[in-house]
Amino acid sequence: QQQVKQSPQSLIVQKGGISIINCAYENTAFDYFPWYQQFPGKGPALLIAIRPDVSEKKEGRFTISFNKSAKQFSLHIMDSQPGDSATYFCAASKYRMLTFGGGTRLMVKP
Amino acid sequence: ETGVTQSPTHLIKTRGQQVTLRCSSQSGHNTVSWYQQALGQGPQFIFQYYREEENGRGNFPPRFSGLQFPNYSSELNVNALELDDSALYLCASRQGEHTEAFFGQGTRLTVV
Numbered sequence: 001q002q003q004v005k006q007s008p009q010s011l012i013v014q015k016g017g018i019s020i021i022n023c024a025y026e027n028t029a030f031d032y033f034p035w036y037q038q039f040p041g042k043g044p045a046l047l048i049a050i051r052p053d054v055s056e057k058k059e060g061r062f063t064i065s066f067n068k069s070a071k072q073f074s075l076h077i078m079d080s081q082p083g084d085s086a087t088y089f090c091a092a093s094k095y096r097m098l099t100f101g102g103g104t105r106l107m108v109k110p
Numbered sequence: 111e112t113g114v115t116q117s118p119t120h121l122i123k124t125r126g127q128q129v130t131l132r133c134s135s136q137s138g139h140n141t142v143s144w145y146q147q148a149l150g151q152g153p154q155f156i157f158q159y160y161r162e163e164e165n166g167r168g169n170f171p172p173r174f175s176g177l178q179f180p181n182y183s184s185e186l187n188v189n190a191l192e193l194d195d196s197a198l199y200l201c202a203s204r205q206g207e208h209t210e211a212f213f214g215q216g217t218r219l220t221v222v
Contacts, residue, residue: 004152006152034210036213041215042215042216043114043200043202043213043214043215043216044153044200044213045213046210046211046212049210089152089153091152095165095166096141096143096158096204096211097143097155097158097166097168098143098145098153098155098202098211099155100145100152100153100154101152102151102152103150103151103152
């Protein structure tokens with residue numbers, strides 16, 4: 001079962017542009033929503049995370065927007081850079097057992 | 111680097127064989143989780159250990175089993191390997207329920 005749906009599967013953005021990745025979840029018991037960045041040959045690394053009692057969280061160029069009623073959350077990467085080119089995964093968890101989305105492959109063109 | 115190390119980094123096994131993958135947790139982390147990541151997909155939760163006891167399991171058959179040792183290192187064992195078991199196996203460790211999980215670099219398992 002796919003409890004966390006992520007879109008788009010791939011994304012191409014020009015340097016300096018905004019990258020937006022969206023996720024939707026089904027299980028209302030989830031209580032922690034992290035985003036991970038993964039480079040080829042590496043394990044996922046935590047970028048930013050949010051709890052459902054907060055509607056937005058910003059850390060540097062990365063912002064999570066969270067809509068509890070719609071059961072949706074999104075990642076915005078401002079001023080996207082070529083070094084941001086990677087695969088991004090949203091996730092949702094209960095008891096810190098993570099359910100991941102299918103991933104978005106981001107390419108930032110110079 | 112996260113401080114979570116996995117071994118081996120790559121492994122090739124034959125269908126029907128058994129395999130053991132190892133994970134050394136970050137110092138002080140008492141919880142370890144294992145995930146399977148098929149090519150082009152998101153990681154799938156296999157199981158989690160807290161202080162040597164399994165306290166959560168995903169939708170994986172019993173031939174996937176694990177251990178956590180007193181020093182909090184961990185093993186993932188897979189019996190009767192199938193071709194579909196080919197994947198990147200990730201270990202993640204953390205200290206307590208409300209803390210960040212740190213992932214290792216993974217073990218790439220190929221079953222032929």
